[in-house]
Amino acid sequence: xxxEARIKIEWRLREAELKLTPxxxxxxxxxTQSSGHPTAEQISADLxxxxxxxxxxxxxxxxxxxxxxxxxxxxxxxxxxxxxxxNIDPHHHFVCRACGKLxxxxxxxxxxxxxxxxxxxxxxVEAFEVVLRGVxxxxxxxx
Amino acid sequence: xxxEARIKIEWRLREAELKLTPxxxxxxxxxTQSSGHPTAEQISADLxxxxxxxxxxxxxxxxxxxxxxxxxxxxxxxxxxxxxxxNIDPHHHFVCRACGKLxxxxxxxxxxxxxxxxxxxxxxVEAFEVVLRGVxxxxxxxx
DNA sequence: ATCTCAATTTAGAACTATTCTAAACGACAA
DNA sequence: TTGTCGTTTAGAATAGTTCTAAATTGAGAT
Numbered sequence: 153x154x155x156e157a158r159i160k161i162e163w164r165l166r167e168a169e170l171k172l173t174p175x176x177x178x179x180x181x182x183x184t185q186s187s188g189h190p191t192a193e194q195i196s197a198d199l200x201x202x203x204x205x206x207x208x209x210x211x212x213x214x215x216x217x218x219x220x221x222x223x224x225x226x227x228x229x230x231x232x233x234x235x236x237x238x239n240i241d242p243h244h245h246f247v248c249r250a251c252g253k254l255x256x257x258x259x260x261x262x263x264x265x266x267x268x269x270x271x272x273x274x275x276x277v278e279a280f281e282v283v284l285r286g287v288x289x290x291x292x293x294x295x
Numbered sequence: 296x297x298x299e300a301r302i303k304i305e306w307r308l309r310e311a312e313l314k315l316t317p318x319x320x321x322x323x324x325x326x327t328q329s330s331g332h333p334t335a336e337q338i339s340a341d342l343x344x345x346x347x348x349x350x351x352x353x354x355x356x357x358x359x360x361x362x363x364x365x366x367x368x369x370x371x372x373x374x375x376x377x378x379x380x381x382n383i384d385p386h387h388h389f390v391c392r393a394c395g396k397l398x399x400x401x402x403x404x405x406x407x408x409x410x411x412x413x414x415x416x417x418x419x420v421e422a423f424e425v426v427l428r429g430v431x432x433x434x435x436x437x438x
Numbered sequence: 439a440t441c442t443c444a445a446t447t448t449a450g451a452a453c454t455a456t457t458c459t460a461a462a463c464g465a466c467a468a
Numbered sequence: 469t470t471g472t473c474g475t476t477t478a479g480a481a482t483a484g485t486t487c488t489a490a491a492t493t494g495a496g497a498t
Contacts, residue, residue, distance in 0.1 A: 171464090171465055171466080171474065171475070172465075172466095173464080173465075173474095173475065173476080175475085175476075176475090191455090192455080192456080193454090193455075206476085206477095207476065207477050207478070207479095208456090208477090208478090209456095209457080209458085209476075209477065209478080209479095210475080210476055210477070212455095212456065212457075213475075213476080214475095228371040228372065228373060228374065228375060229371065230371065231371065232371060232375040232376065232377065232454090232455075232484075232485080233375065233454090233455070234375060234455085234456090246414055246418065246420075249421070255414075257414040261414045261415065262411050262414065263411055263412050268405050268406055268425065268427060269406050271389055271398075271400040271404045271405065271427065272404065272432065273432065274431075274432030274433075274435055274436070275389065275429060275430070275431055275432050275435070276429045276430045276435050277389075277427050277428070277429040278392070278428055278429040278430070279427075279428045279429070280425055280426065280427045280428065281425070281426045281428075282411065282423055282424070282425050282426075283423065283424045283425075283426075284411055284414065284420050284422075284423045285420070285421055285422045285423065285424075286418060286419045286420040286421040286422070287418070287419045287421070288417075288418055289415065289416065289417030289418055290417075292417055292418070292419050293417070314445065314446070314493090314494055314495075315494075315495090316445095316446065316447080316493080316494070318446085318447075319446090334484090335484080335485080336483090336484075349447085349448095350447065350448050350449070350450095351448090351449090351450095351485085352447075352448065352449080352450095352485095352486080352487085353446080353447055353448070355484095355485065355486075356446080356447080357446095375455070375456080375483090375484080376483090376484070377484085377485090
């Protein structure tokens with residue numbers, strides 16, 4: 153029996169005109185369930201604990217395909233490693249300087265920020281992302 | 296004769312308790328004059344066109360020392376390569392989706408953004424950075 | 439001016455994340 | 469069921485960065 157969640161993931165892949173392979177399904181399912189911001193390495197290691205296996209190249213190919221299709225976000229924050237996030241609602245990020253954790257902040261939680269105005273004449277601003285830096289609730293208690 | 300600018304750079308290095316070496320001077324001077332956001336590779340290539348030479352390892356060591364001392368900013372935006380910026384006034388960034396150019400946006404030019412409120416109870420927000428995405432004035436004319 | 443020594447620089451090796459290659463495989467339309 | 473073309477694969481290659489251990493040097497002490 154196919155669960156609701158399974159059908160939703162399959163449907164999202166088809167919508168994006170991506171052939172439905174077990175590897176693509178597994179990567180997208182993994183990211184959908186993951187609340188952190190895993191790297192390709194973490195995704196690869198976790199996936200290969202069980203069927204289906206996915207080679208390193210496939211993990212990268214798949215992540216790029218999902219990114220190009222807009223099904224996942226790829227972010228680079230503070231280091232040279234790509235991190236992936238299946239949360240594609242508009243959102244921002246919070247980085248804790250104590251524990252290093254990277255969290256999503258919904259556009260709502262950020263407060264009523266309006267689209268910033270053009271930084272100079274002729275510029276067209278289409279989107280914006282905010283990175284908040286500080287100390288998370290857990291670390292704040294230990295300081 | 297020592298120019299004003301030269302003295303200022305030397306003074307900034309001493310302030311940061313960094314020994315004044317020709318290589319450190321050259322890297323900081325280069326970044327101070329550069330308006331783009333050069334990578335370690337670009338800095339290395341440009342510096343080695345003239346005296347003093349700086350080995351690859353020294354360029355990296357120096358950039359890290361300057362970053363740790365707060366004399367330069369290290370940013371990762373959209374790819375896995377570190378970019379450096381001697382502009383340490385509070386500022387944000389604009390990325391053109393057409394030409395890929397990365398530009399500084401002064402905090403003023405962004406508009407009167409106040410520090411975002413805490414995303415959840417217990418969180419302490421100490422700083423924030425905004426990345427604007429869109430089309431720059433030059434590219435906008437060609438679309 | 440010279441000495442001393444810890445900090446810095448260096449060339450090259452090593453490492454990590456990512457991309458490439460070319461052959462085998464497999465999803466899916468007909 | 470078959471043919472096609474996109475996908476997966478292992479392994480090699482590349483790019484950016486970090487490490488290593490020896491040589492050099494800045495700057496305070498003499």
